[in-house]
Amino acid sequence: MAEWLYEAGIGEARAALVDHGRIVEMAIEREDGALRAGTLIEAKLVRKADATGRGLVSFAGGEALLSPVPAGLTEGARLMIEIVREAIREPGNVKLPKARAAAPGALPSPGPDLKARIAATGVPVTSLLPHQPDRLEEAGWSEAIEEAASGIVASPAAMLRIFATPAMTLIDVDGTSKAETLACAGAAMAGAAIRRFDIGGSIGIDLPTLSSKAERQAAAAALDEVLPQPFERTAVNGFGFLQIIRRRMRPSLIELIGQDRATAEALALLRRAERARGAGRRTLVAAPPVIARIERAPGWIDQLAVRIGAGIGLRTDPALAISAGHVETDHIQA
Structure with a gap:
């Protein structure tokens, strides 16, 4: 179950x-x-619709893109908005949240x-x-996080390379099997990865070139079998390319983890420290970017100390890979 x-x-x-x-x-x-999707908040219209059809609104703590802009709304006017897509971080840039005008009579409230x-x-x-027993790890949590961080999902049947770009998420399917076998396996793996990593928006899957319509239909059916609706997709074209559109409300795990690896590894290290066996002071040892990220958020260390009832130390080790952080405990329990 x-x-x-x-x-x-x-x-x-x-x-x-x-x-x-x-x-x-x-x-x-x-x-x-950051504001969660579903948040209702009062905002001010800063800019009416531009060439993209989107306006700009500001509110306490930030800005959002508004679409559509209600007819007759003038710049400087106030309105209640609903966040429909959260902010998304990209290399060197942050996409503003997207919003729409809230229903009449709506009151401010946080999103779920x-x-x-x-x-x-x-x-x-x-x-x-x-x-308690670490049921997340038993189910493969760390392995899935590493897949999201690297963008590589591999199995004996196929290998996926997943790239998050500003325009779309691209999934390249590679392997050594016959084209029709690889296409079906890769399509199924891609559908499972899209679901597992909550990838939304525009998604392109590059399958092997398939010579017949029946083979292309079989590959598309393999994806449909594992990826729950709702989504829209094209047929697999003659070059093996398939495009999917899914609702996008927040960053995918590919974006969240892969584009800020230091934060992801810092939080993973804190998780390990909470579960470390033993007694006494815990020392978190990691690559310099990971320790620096923890130091920028002193509240994390304070929370960890309260949760485990012990002192916390930090030590950098430049020889460690960014994912190789570990926890040293003064007194190890047998």
Whole structure:
């Protein structure tokens, strides 16, 4: 039976939908102050619609793109807006949140947090605690995080390379099997990865070139079997390319983890420190960017110290890979 595993970690909340012992969906919600999708907030129209048809609104703490701009609304006017897509970080840039005018009479309210979102699916939710068995790890959490960070998903049947670009997410399918076999396996793996990493917006899948219509239809059917609706897609064209459009409300895990690896590894190290066996002071040892990220958020260390009831130390080791952080404990329990 499927269930959501939920963990309220330091700096982020985590959730995984586990079915038959494996993760089929996962989500991370950072404590970064960004407005969540579904938030209702009062804003001021700063700029009416430009050539893209989107206006610009400002509110306490930030700005958002507004579409459509209500007819007759003048610059400087105030209105209630609903956040429909959260801000998305890109290399060297941050895409502003997207918003729409809220329904008449709407009052300010925060959007649902991660725990509320997974509870709304109707699937049972189990909250995990650090002293309990690590069911996220048992289901393959760290392996899935590494896939999201590297953009590489490999199996004996095929290998995917996933690239998040400003225009779309691209998935390249590679392997050594016959084209029709590889296309079906790769399409199924791509559909599973799209679901697992919550990839939305425009998605392109580059499959091997297929010579017949029947082979192209079989590859598309393999994707349809593993990727739940709603989504729209094209047929597989003669060059093996398939495009998908899914609703996009927040960054995918490919974007969240892959484009800020230091933060992802810092939070993962704090998670390991919470679960480290032993007693006494914990020392977190990691590559310099990871330790620097933790030092920029002193509240994380304070929370960790309270949760485990012990002092915390930090030590950089330039020889370590960014993902090779570990925790040293003064007194190891047998």
